[in-house]
Amino acid sequence: MALIKEFLLGGQSWITAFHIIAVVSWFAALFYLPRLFVYHAMAEDRISIERFKIMERKLYRGIANPSMIVAVALGIALFSIYPNYFLNSGWFQVKLALVLLLIVYHYSCLYLLKQFRDDRNTRSHVFYRWFNEIPVLMLIGIVVMVIVRPF
Template sequence: MEYNHIKAIHIIFVTSWFAGLFYLPRLFVYHTEANQKPEAERQILQKEYKRMQKVLFNAIMVPAMWLTIITGATMIYWLWWDSFASQSWLHLKLGFVLGLVGYHFYCRKLIFELREDKFRFTGFQLRLFNEVATIFLFAIVFIVVLKNTVDWIWGIIGLIVFAVLIMSAVRIVKSIREKKT
């Protein structure tokens, strides 16, 4: 296979991985908020959310993560290995990817806690947690596209502003919901 084939496959698996990273924390929200339902409904919902979380994580997210890492490492080996040290944008991107892998495994930890009916976080806290993957996506895409230091500085400032805006939006939606009820 040539480099562009690996790159296309990499993008497909990144997309699949992020789909799971966006949806799994939303399932955590629903799972946690099912505690407010009547007993019979709560038991049915929580059993289903446990099943959905397990299948999503094991059947989609784990393979997509590993295939993302393998294809990414292949691209680094083929194209950038000789000049890897001079590709500082790539080092920054890989730092964010490591953070994303950490987020992935923290989601796994939450799956195990929810399986044992341990609810450490509120639905609102999990809604905020749900936006972390969006912030990682934003950062990684801008680093890959811009690839220069001046743009990184503006990118980091933009990332901070974006994070504040997205977290504020979650709070605003929460307050609107509370006013309606």
């Protein structure tokens, strides 16, 4: 265990860098996927509908899922370096709550993707335009917690 902690401490900058890269990739996917849902909900021809299904599936499986897994894994690695500090920091607890909500949002996107895949979407493009704003609010909250650390 001491060897793992020593490695983590020595590689903390690398872990942080790759954590940030994974978070940026994850958010990029979570910004773009609901935008595809907007266009998919507006599509009327079969060719466009099928194209959106492919794009949504590839974005979710190829970028969103791997990015989320790496971001969470590296976040856990960073947490494990100084767990007592993080557990006793109010800003971290708020950030963690926002990340958990982001994971719920991520899986909500999967649910909606399956609705589109099965041609069972009942929501309008307006719903998806509003749905697309949720990760923006979470990003603002997470960045403020990590950089400003208001409490």
